[in-house]
Amino acid sequence: MQKRWTIGEIKKFVETNSDSKLLTTEYQGFSQKLEFECACGNKFEKTFKKFKNNHQRKCDVCQPPKASR
Numbered sequence: 001m002q003k004r005w006t007i008g009e010i011k012k013f014v015e016t017n018s019d020s021k022l023l024t025t026e027y028q029g030f031s032q033k034l035e036f037e038c039a040c041g042n043k044f045e046k047t048f049k050k051f052k053n054n055h056q057r058k059c060d061v062c063q064p065p066k067a068s069r
């Protein structure tokens, strides 16, 4: 069963599990892109699913996306 996250829980998860901050104030579902602020000050967008399950918890500068080849 999939847990239903609230924006408050996500914010807490982000603060507890990363150095990033959550800027988005409304959460509509796993497919929604949320806006984060990285510890370096860069802003980046990511779905919460990727943030949580794929450990993509920083901006593309601090954590470059893996080349898929």
Ligand SMILES: [Zn+2]
Binding pocket: 038, 039, 040, 041, 042, 058, 059, 060, 061, 062, 063
């Ligand atoms: Zn960064």
